[in-house]
Amino acid sequence: MTGERPSLRASRAKSRGDPGRARSAYFGIDLGGTKVAVALVDEGGRVVAQGRQLIHHGAASLVLDDILACLTSVGVPRGYRPRGAGVGVAGQVRRSDGMVLYAPNLKWRNYPLGHRLRAALRLPVVVTNDVQAETYGEWHRGAGRAANDLLCVFIGTGVGGGVVTDGRLLSGAAHAFGEVGHSMLVAGGRRCHCPASGCIEAYVSGWAIAVRAQEAVRRTPELGDDLVRRAGSVEAIAADTVTEASREGDPLARQISEETAQFLGLGLAGLVNAFNPSRLVLGGGIIDHHPEYVPVVRRLVRRLAQPPAARAVRVVRSALGPDAGVIGSALLARDRKAERHP
């Protein structure tokens, strides 16, 4: 990346003047509920430039402006020419036209993000689910490279997943293939944010860790001093509070953290049976903060999955970390014809 950051339009105009030498690149956009991350990615999946910023709450058009501002601030370094843009959105997306059908964190229903971005950027745009984009990124450039049967599970605020088999990212009937966060862990167990109880997400996601920690502190207040002091109040205890306190040796936080790893391993052993992957990639914020969960999951999968499935799988940590989404989105834009996107 050069020191200069020309505006998006200026750069495109400039590189148009010299198309023979400009290298193709793709914008990858990872749109979460509170922030947007953007990267310009070259044909080989390497990040050329990147940035991120908070987004406005409220009207979708303000969020669109935030995305465009973030793209402009990242810009296009000299020598590159953007050929398309890919967006991963936390929500349900109709890939055929880039319509965001439902994105609860953004409070969007039926927002034509693909259409709006195409009009603003004058580039082909691919819109997909954020977890599908992350899976695509790990598959092409990360810990899932060269895996023919890949299951990626991302444990962050929520839990999501994606599946690649025989060289294709599986979509499912509603573009939710691999949404393993809402497969069962303990039927009739903890309330989930979805209509069911006892989902994997209700035990190991960021929000679930917070709920479990708050309950543990209420149950055994004599052990909760450290967590309450760090957070300010019981209600303010978050997954991060547990991570920090656990790192510094607080026994209750350690116990909660160890239980999280166990729950995750039990759930994933069952999913290794169901999806029979050759590689299981673990990513997301919780794994980024707790890489020690990966060997725990590996051991539990080896011990509890059916022997042929257990022998066939390698359990590894995400290689792209928080960049999986922007890289995967950009590569989906690069490959949009192969993936049959418009």
Place this chain on the structure above:
Amino acid sequence: MTGERPSLRASRAKSRGDPGRARSAYFGIDLGGTKVAVALVDEGGRVVAQGRQLIHHGAASLVLDDILACLTSVGVPRGYRPRGAGVGVAGQVRRSDGMVLYAPNLKWRNYPLGHRLRAALRLPVVVTNDVQAETYGEWHRGAGRAANDLLCVFIGTGVGGGVVTDGRLLSGAAHAFGEVGHSMLVAGGRRCHCPASGCIEAYVSGWAIAVRAQEAVRRTPELGDDLVRRAGSVEAIAADTVTEASREGDPLARQISEETAQFLGLGLAGLVNAFNPSRLVLGGGIIDHHPEYVPVVRRLVRRLAQPPAARAVRVVRSALGPDAGVIGSALLARDRKAERHP
């Protein structure tokens, strides 16, 4: 089918003499732990002739003889010419050469079934897992027809499943894609026959229903008279005992049966989230005997799965019943090139 049943070899020789008029057909073989079922199936997937018989326990060569005897007894009706044979085996199979790597019920390890059958029949042979064959059958000729995203779950002695998406039966790294019987239902719950506890199979399979019923009778002997009388002893209570007693109104059997339907619905709601099918086909012996489970599952999926996944799926009963395996195996033999089998 004509009244005559000429031997397999005689029929083949005869039809060879008149190849222009003979219609192509395929043997489908469904090899379980105690019996073999065989059908001759035409190009369109219709059963032309069929039969079944018990198999010997002991040496694999005796079982091979049983299969050949069953094929001969079914025979080839005049006007048909067999072009290949497909076998579905309850176990782990290497599809490339038809090696049965492990079939616990048959006590086989590394038995070259494909090779032996090819030599005996002088026909191309495809060997696959029984549940994959059943899924293939339901997809082509049964309740999964024209579904682009299909999940089949078969609840019998065990619980197995298969997945079709974008026109392909998914295989997985060890040919066990869709083995949903060993995804979690209640982590840390009932002992399963596999290395884990709390799998779906440990709650709703035939053996699990028997175990649950025996436990219920021991727990509340005053309610167990009917079940014990039918079976002869507590240890002899089987899933069939529960089915019969439940049909005739025994309250304990009814309760066990209703709990089975609930467990099944909870587990399948999670699997609908994970696999996002457009159609969920329920089959296997337990469903054949309890078709009333299908609407219970349908309601629970609608209520508990994530709304987009719940809206996308139709929950239906297997259309082929116990014939799914023989029809699917025969069609896998028909399509072996498309499926890249030798």
